Amino acid sequence: MLRPFRLLLAGLLVCLATASAIAQPAPTPIEELLLQNSELIDKSSRRTIEPAIEALRDSDLPGAETVLTRWRDRELWRRKSDGRFFLVAPGADRDTYVLRHVVTDEELGTAGRRDVDQIKPNSGIQGLINSALVQFQLTNPDPAARRASLDAISRNPSADQLPILREALQEEAEPGIKATMTRLERLLTIRFDEDIATRVSAIESLAGDLSVEARATLNPLLSTTRKASREELEDANVARELSPGSDEFSYDAAYDFLVGENLAPKTINAAAKDAALTANIADGSVAGIPITTLNTREARDAAYVKLAADGAVSPALTEAERTALVDEFNFYDVYAENPAVTEAVLGTIGAINFRVHLNEFADLALDALSLASIYFLAAIGLAITFGVMGVINMAHGEFIMMGAYTGYVVQQFVPDRTLSIVVALPLAFIITFAAGVLLERLVIRWLYHRPLETLLATFGVSIALQQLAKNIFGTQARPLTAPGWLDGALVFNDVVAISYIRIAIFVLAVVFFLLLLFVLNRTRLGLEVRAVRQNPRMASSMGIDRERVNMLTFGLGSGIAGIAGVAIGLFAQVTSEIGQAYIVQSFMTVVVGGVGNVWGTLAGATLIGFLQKGIEWFNPSNTLAAQTYMIVFIIIFIQFRPRGIVALKGRAAEA
Template structure:
């Protein structure tokens, strides 16, 4: 009967305790631990802080925050705790923690300020984590989790786990789960839980995962005989290898007491000097110690007399360490944990390699887009018309400077770019038409003269640009919505400007195909290209078609200049950086074929990025290798990837 009544009492007490706790005030909790709080010892303060944090009272967080910031005060007359607001240097207003109301003004001499040391503040900070992780503001919860990821402690693990179940925001919950696994790897005492957490990161790309796994796999080199039987050994280490030079192996043996330290030549010399008596040392005159053998004989005499440390004349470091087994041992004692970490890091390395390949492919694609934009105009003037225009790069430069001038007039970068694209087309279209009418029309079918004349025009345009804009690089600023990058993970990302250039290249591919396939100008251009005399007999004016075609190619180069200017600095020499690649793109792809130009741009872009990846420290060498490769390619396929067929191919 007594046992039955006792059981009932325990059950009733269990149900009643939460009610009693809710009836309790935070001041009562503080008074229950008053002596511990007043003592403020790092070793004994834990129960008081735990009681405040576990009280469930709304004011508990405020108490801990005020205490941590040294803003909690105690009234001397009754030992009550408050937070205070300074009225003047001698007077403070005290506020009740439970009600947040002022209880009056008191002289500073009647109060004691609690000044927790750094150790106690750290304990309070750990207790505050549970409040921060359950803060009503999602932004504060995210900040708390990220802070734990940066500087986590074992004390954070329990409150973090407790907060996951009640998390309502799916993104924050996922962040909490990841952080919980990271802390589990570092601080959990259960090996099975650590292994499960490690395996949960298979293939993960986050740098935080590597930062946690790498310390698990740290190793040291030790003598195998000095280790316990259950030591977590990684591999055997050979003395004399790069990982363990002979000198290091010997030092480890001496430190372990396995052999005495042998005195060095310098130490033996000092010992001889210290034992000189009447011009003699070890029975040898000082004057006779000119060679090392004499000094060694004298030292051995001193060894036999017991006045200097022992030394073995036949001593060899290699012989001393060759019979000793050295191993690389994990600092982490659990083998299943290190095995899991090794396996997970292998999956991470594979995932990183795959994403690096994809990132390299994106870089190659974006570079190919730039080359295609730069070459698409040349594909018209050189590929279709057969005119070697060395001033094509300067038309790109003119387009970029046009965009810069427009931005000086229109400060809104989005509007200015939208205006700059057609403006650059009109400016360079007009310049192309003028060049064709004044120079190129007189030099058709004379490629050498055309090359020299256009090269002279290129030099003149560069000098004009220097005279107008100077030699300093000018910025062509992209709109704010093109800032930043599209980030897929910690390895894979691509800037929005590169994406915009890629889209622009696709648009102009479509525009060019539409013009050449669906418009009268395109039809006439193709007719003049294949047979100008027959086209003229059909009523087509070849001079007019050549003028418009050359202007179209120049205009597209101007638009390419605006796009490239967003990616690179605008200078008078910027065109020279793209003229060689533009010609290579057209020639490799196949002269006179827009699809060949596209394939040529892709091939050169991927090739250059691949060579740069193999030789990242020397960009100039990468470009040289690329040119050599293209020269070899042309030897085997002189007409390019897609060669013209039919009558035009023989012109």
């Protein structure tokens, strides 16, 4: 009775197995390839996995890219029973997985959680897979994918990518991507191509390339190895010959190098000699010499020489012997590369360095122009008040500070950064204009033609305004955030760039320069200001209210300082001392340019900006020294041109 039951059960199992085989189709070609390399994939070793990755990459099978991507992303699983690879998804219960095809995602049945293992490539294998994916990504129809692939190659270049890149280059149609691809192909050719002529051609093609990548590719080709030889090196690519005893290569350094190359015995110092003597003491003596006599360095050295003669210790060379041994050798620094490659690299780097210096000069000029625009904005208000009224306003920096704090306060109520700046600029002008008028009415008007008292009074006002700002805003720096569209920089190449904030300040300076020219030359107020500046008494006799002109002029100069404060606050820390950083340069700008002249202020700001940047370029590590040199230069300058670059003429100059 039991036997028929067993036969029935066996038949059912055979039917189930047959049904399972029918339910799961035979492996596709891509699955067969995975099965053929299953042992390598299971090991997941960076040292042995490359054949499996290359087999998939070079198979030309549909879905190869998908499989590599899913392998890299740890989405592949392997069934233990037959070694087939699948994707898995949660099943009906937590102990079951749904098996899917590695390419098509077609459902292929289920398996228990313990019946499959996940393939987990480490970071090294993932890097190799990424390199293999380059072949597919370089021909991807999506331009963004091709650009991403080029970025990946540039970050992790290898020799096997070079033929793939060249093949893709022939098919690339988009000009921008093709230019990037061409340049990357040159860089890889320089590093990995075996043909010398091809490498030399690629090296020479980089003569106009200012990128960091180009220099990073070329500079390692000039690496050298130090060698020592008793004979002249005839076939080596010698970079330079070293002379022992020179400042860069002393005799000690030469001997140490020979020791490191096993061409000379190690140096035995005094401590080692004394230790050897101690180890060889026998019956109160060393090599027959009583230890009581070894109380000098010369005696101990002589005892060591005797020990060496007896073969008990290694012989020690004297200084003369060491020098003579060094003199037997010629020392060289030898290039690792072929002479033709080295010559091409030296020529190309020379051309690149020349262009780099030119572009560094252009970058320095842009920085100087940017700094000049800042100084112009900070000084133009002072030039107007000083030129028309003859007032030395030591509180001018505090009007800059008030403008910066106005911009900060506006941003607390107007979250939109662009709108807040649009609101802050006119508001800063209004507030500082009113503050300037108030200062002129309460203090300055009583001190005309008394320069010392005016200087002391405005200095006191400066201290008071700084303390008031500290009481209101505290001593901590406050942020004045620029709009998002001012983030970043305008990049011309890897050497020349200028931030968008600097460009915006330069544009603002140009706008105010043109606006001031219009006000001074095309408006009634400008006519009255020029009249008062040229001949105050005659202007009064012609019915011009000098007090009103002085008040409005001081207010105008203060208002412009407030606008300068908003601009400066966009890149500098807003504190109560922000204006003090520019007051000295503002006075220097006015004095050098010419008092009371807009064109003179522009010329003075340009000279100060370029001078400061030039001095900082020669001495970049010491900005205080740069400031000192600049002041000395200006003192010398005004000795020869006391009225400034653009001096006033006629009665205005005599006033």
